Amino acid sequence: MDMKDLELQVRPMLIAGRGAEVEAMVRPLLASGTGPVTLWALLAQALRVQGRVLEARPIQEMLVDALPGHLSTRFDLAETLLLLGEFERGWREYAYRYSLAHTTRIERKVQRPRWDGRPIPGKTLLIHDEQGYGDTFQFMRMVAWAKEKSQANVILEINHETASLARRMKGFDAMTVRGELPPYFDVHAEMMSLPMIMGLKLSDLPGEPMPYLSALPERREQWRKRLAPYQGLKVAFLWAGRPTHFNDANRSMSLEMLAPLAQEGVTLFSVQKGPKEEQALNPPAAMGKHVVSLSPEIKDFEDTAAILMEVDLLISIDSSPVHLAGALGRPAWVMLPLLPDWRWLQKRDDTPWYPTVRLFRQTEWGQWGPVIDRVAGALAEFKKAKGQG
Template identity: 60%
Template sequence: MQQCLNTGALDQAEAKARAVLASGTGPLNIWHMLADAVRKQGRIEEAKVLQEMMLEHLPQNVALRFELAETLLLLGEFDRGWREYRFRYSLPHTTNLERKVQTPRWDGAPIAGKTLLIHDEQGFGDTLQFIRMVPWVKKRSQANIVLQISPELASFGRRIPGADKIIIRGELPGPFDLHCEMMSLPMAMKLQMSDLPGEIPYFRPDRARLEIWRKKLASIRGPKIALVWAGRPTHLNDANRSMDLAQLVPLAAENKDITFLSVQKGPKSDEANTPPENMKIVNLSDDIQDFEDTAAILSLADLLISVDSSPVHLAGALGRPVWTMLPFVPDWRWLMNRSDTPWYPDMRLFRQNQIGNWGDVVSEMAKAIPAFLKSRA
């Protein structure tokens, strides 16, 4: 049964689990595998029912609570979803990521005259997505806000309003009264869909860096589309969200006047050095030193086409057009069955219609590019 799940034989895994559970009772691990098989097939409401049933019997099982949180958020059930999401650091593979803080977590109440430490967490994309809430927290809390952020995104943190002090992750923050993880802010603020997206853009590119890249790209005539085709290899879901550059060839086949700009980082960036035939691509990867470079490039490109990775959040925060390619069952933040997102008004979502099928996604985008470029002209 587990092997069926691991190899993607989801219907077989489901059938085997249902056979064991035909009497209506059975071991927790079989119920768990059934819920997993159902969810991966896109039957999210059905998975939710199974997860809630298991939690009725095992309310202290934090792994189940976290899985339910992701299901609730995927369904857009924010109230309970944010509350359950606080269990994200109680799992075997995440306990080492939690930063132990001795002061209470902020609950959303006004705390004028006190100091609130907001610390970023998890991936760059998470920070880029949720840092928009810092000005909202400032307005609600009336606190002195210390924002602790990774060095890679510190320059953006310094340009967003709301933080009275910026410190780099690992530095001592000084005295503070309360704290809140950046992705616990939605729980504290009771974030609703109607609160989104807030002010867009909430980032702007660095002017000096923008001029540097304007000169570098000046010789490229015609439309420019930035590409990212793979996420961070160590990401737990990377196999489902990443692809090879060769799979994007249809974008060029139907749009021969476009120059593609590779802003891909990591091991997959080398694929742009030997691009597929008839794909006009400029590999910028080696010249991109940080997110400031990427922000400048995205501000000059007509469009970013990317898998679900941090550049899509950067483009969205900049208010730049971005098309995000999503697996059949996406990460919770993209919801289900919609081509737009409440998080970023200039983002369009292209979803797999079956597990692992990127071909139809790329074909749909290739056909949509001419109309998009015409609208921008």
């Protein structure tokens, strides 16, 4: 079998989480300690799929040394380093995140120099968001830090969907919405480049102020009235991410799988948006009386923020409302796949990014059942602690 045929055979296996099988196929071909770069890359991926990220790291470093201009290899290494909490080099490698198959559309060509982290009093710094809504909620905290360090006039350019929440945040002098022509600026920085520019360390998190976002009082009052008729524990939840996300199959599940959360004394309020939101309008019989769909009434993130302030808890897959809850200082439980996104680190049930967020991790690829059972048990305990059980 030639290299191309082997790669075509194992790619679907890696996507399906069959890393151990791929490792068994590839290792004998590398027994001498040498071999084609493609084989080493497949081995690194096979190890990552098994959750053996630390073992994959030296292979990825070797690949970057061999192929310094291969951006996807550098990006893979960045994700591994950040997942391991090695922020210093991780942020540097993360600068290679553009020009990949799934990032080309978000790269911006800005005809101004990037801010290098030094004070620039009297100058204007444009900070612009770049990726998903969750990324924006997570890294908004650094805008105020960048203003303090730069001593500059800061313009925040942000997507339309999160702009109203951002307007109530401190740390910038003016705001413009993505797609509009921004005012004049001297230097710029992508919001997710601020960690590299400012040398963000784990010990800097979560940082101040915390929380750094707030809900509109008038929206809170609307949702307080909407939820008032429901007794017991109020839990917002969602189970699926954006289908176009490159890793969505790894992080999402079906509503039916969350049946163990349907407990006496608990009302589950669906805040699911997108193609899967209709599932909550006709939930499985075992969940029926416990599920209330709020999705058709949610117009924007202001509604989501207000709901999160009025419920006791959010239970979710890795999604933007998790980051919104964390930024609001609200309790959230996140169900994570075996190989999670880099920001959740490894082998811990908390996160330095958000003091109010708790993590529930898979221990086997694709196996959500044990995760949901642990969440259901924790929910029963939470209910007792709240005096609802």
